[in-house]
Amino acid sequence: MQEFPKAKEPFRFYTRLHLSELTGLRAANLSQLLDLIRKVPGSSIYHHTHRFLQQHQYLSPEPPNDFAYWVAGVLGEDELGERLASIDTMQYSTIRSLRDKIAETIEEYLKNNPLAKLKFARQDEEFHFIKSLSFVLPTNYVAYDLPGFAEILKKITVDSIYFHIFEARLRLEKQTNDFSYWIETSLGDKELADRISGLDPYTRTLEDLRKTIVRVIEKKVSG
């Protein structure tokens, strides 16, 4: 049987679980939405841009965030919906910069389309701001080499994949993720690390992302 190099440091898989906290804040039109996007805690922006993706992963590749979905689906502002949906979340490694980009996009649209301010959602279709309470905990899965890593990757929860891919970018504030970081620093395989960090996770379902990463690693393992 082929021997594979052991990692300098084993990889412990973590998971991030969420509870949704209701903020009581709601918007019925674009001006209110914009105002609240600027004010709500970062964990609320996180909820509507990232948690949404996790809950509705089968929707991927569209719409990638709650704001885009509401603006297009409820207010009927398709153009703004498209602009919000096409914000390249990959470019923003902090919630603050992502929040600024979303706010700017709405502000710019309102400047050019002032009549859009007059559109109101019905009471039962208002946008409710929710924030994520997040709990990060270590799982019992640990990988010591690349084949073992791929095997675990096949069976961990999508929450765990989510934590190591999406969450890592925000946590590390870098254009990388935990998998690539480990593969590069503990296994010394920069090429494989780069291939994984080059995948755009925002335009795939989490299951598709899982399969793609497993495929890339297995290809490497089989030489």
Added chain:
Amino acid sequence: MAKIEEYIPIVGQSIIDDLKLLAEKLKGRVIQHINSTSVGGGVAEILNRMVPLLRELGVDTRWDLIKGGEQFFEVTKKFHNALHGRAEAISQRDFDIFMETSRININEVAISGDIVFVHDPQPVALIKNKSDNKWVWRCHIDLSNPNQKVWRFIADFITDYDSAVFSAPAFSQMLPIRQILIPPSIDPLSDKNRDLSDEEIDSVLKKYNIATDKPIITQISRFDRLKDPLGVIEAYLKVKKYIDCQLILAGGTATDDPEGIAVLEEAKDKAKSGRDIHILLLSQNDIEINALQRASTVIIQKSIREGFGLTVAEALWKAKPVVASNVGGIPLQIKHKYSGLLCHSIDGAAFAIKQLLNSPEYAKKLGENGREHIRSNFLLTRHLRDYMLLFLSLYHKEDLVYL
């Protein structure tokens, strides 16, 4: 009663592993549920499934009941209706009766929980026994438009709790305590949702004389104006003009509910204006409901108001394309055009049904998306996870917790 391991083939080993990890973090804490009844009603139904599973996971979970006489429960029924937004005459005497019984319960219900989990308004006053333990109030009611007099009375107690839990964002209130969103769930292993054999489905169809030679459109719900059975028949008649199909309206009604009987009669009367309409008054028979849902081509839930509308989750879990009103908790379960179709009117419902009947591939995709959405977000395992996270959240004020 299903064991936790039996959920592995449905949700995957790793989801169950996560539940075990969370349960470990709760070691040493006692959870005490308190409500007003052990049988009948949605709260008892969910606790009957949750409590054994939490215990199996190793969480020390207890379940106690408050006591009350007929008068007390008449008052709490009125409170319940008023909080749901129904017009109710509430007098000072009603509040006095509530407080008299509550005082007895405050003295008699032994509080043993590190976390006391109080369900709905009936036991709300027990908070007067709060010491250095944690208290959560779980609201199972649609509070989007409550009677203010009753709400203010109840809210006075709730502000002393550590957290409150609601089923949908629109039910939250202005409160000085943390409010958590935890939607209800369905149990994929219950008789209402488990897989059925073709023979089981056929025998139910045979019992009710339903042929399978035409597409079946179904609404399952009790005969209640808020479920709009007459609107469903009207929508069906509009569809029937173009597509040869059949309608099943099935559900129960309490024998002591005169309005329910009247609505059933009206539905039967209206059904005379069309062909192929089956109006079925079912006694509580979960397997029959399951079979009717599984035999359907399209499922409707055309409610005018809805607490949460778990019949939608039941239908989606069976991978059925669903047309449902955009009310209550339904939009949490359906994203329009992705996991079902939302509607606001009879015409809209008819149009959506026609679309689904004429585009079976599209309908199939919506149903499949719906099933995956329910698998990720509305099964009992997610509900268990949320409850354990809720318990853990009581010991952490921050938004990001490393356990």
